[in-house]
Amino acid sequence: MTPATGGPPPAHPAGTSAGIPAGSGPEAAPAAAPDRARIVRMDALRGFALLGILLVNITYLASAYHGTGLEDPGFDSALDTGVRYATAILFEAKFFLLFSFLFGYSFTLQLNSAERAAARFTPRFLRRLTALFVLGVCHAVLLFPGDILTTYAVLGLILLAVRRVQPRTAVRIAVALFVLTALGYALLALAQHLSGGGGLDPAATADRARAATEALRGDAGSVIGAHLRQLPDVVFLLVFFQAPAAFAAFLLGLAASRHGVMERLADHEQALRRIQWTGFPVGLAGGAVYAHASLEHPGSSYQLLALGVDVATAPLLAAAYAATVLRLVHPGRARRTAALLAPAGRMTLTNYLGQSLICALLFTGYGAALVGRVPPLPVVGIALALFLCQALASRRWLRRHPYGPVEWLLRAVTNATRPPWRKPDAP
Incomplete structure (x- = not known):
């Protein structure tokens, strides 16, 4: 079983944890309003990405067959196939890009926060990455091998090293990473096709999936053993598929943050519309190719080529999703959507x-x-119900607490100090 291509970056709590001062007094009031709007937009977008990640990850947790090239023989109806196609087209390999973009965007905010606090940024960020890596290792071994936190922790070191890159250069590098990765898969597909290799051994694959299913139904030791056996395949996928795309999205987020996109979203209304008009048709078409190859022709050169197509088109669909959410949560529009998504987004790591x-x-x-x-x-249905419960629970928790539980721990490690557990006015 291979992991879902998704996972969140470290979610910073709203307010000062993102490097955004709360503001006080009449002089600070004009600056505070756009900051609050930016926080809501980012948290709502992060909450939406969290839902997409769940809809992908749960498919791997619910079936040891998912991702092997074979589907569970017990669920082979037209409805089951339709749900798998919809998940692959709409969600797989898209939503981790949104989280990665927000990771890059938040990086600049954290850098600015450290400067305002007259604190050294590098030790702070290294402590943060270390905590993420430890959390990710525990997550992968105990709960879900498809963890993304360890990848973000490693890629964060590279982002730290290139933090002074100019926005235009960052965008160019990001585009080059997407294009080169897609071309790499195309060349692999061509090489496999010319050699006559590839394909899937259905009998051996089915045996491995059945063994994994039985192991996952066993005791804690059996479950952890199953996770450890899956990790080599997971690492391979993360290094050669997810990591280049995630780092490219980091750079796009870094460039967007330098230009203050979230602060001046109204100035980009036309651009958001163009992203929607381009991203949805191109991204959905690429997703359809990816889904058809993955579900109907696993292990083939066609699937390798489809992975390259998805690498090239998934960012456009992810951008269209982001543009849609940002337009929906614009002040005066869809306040209920923001009220549902933003609290979950403020507690992304916990959720x-x-x-x-x-x-x-x-x-x-x-x-x-x-x-x-x-x-x-x-x-x-389970995924949707779980997300709704988390959104409501997050909203209730944040009435009394400034941070989610894991966000509180991450902030404590990052700043090497004990942050407040409750809000001063909490009952």
């Missing part, structure tokens, strides 16, 4: 790890051991 924990309790031997026993459509 991301919480999703894996709850799904592990549902689908592995840690709890109900339902892996391989729930059809694809109810799995989607």
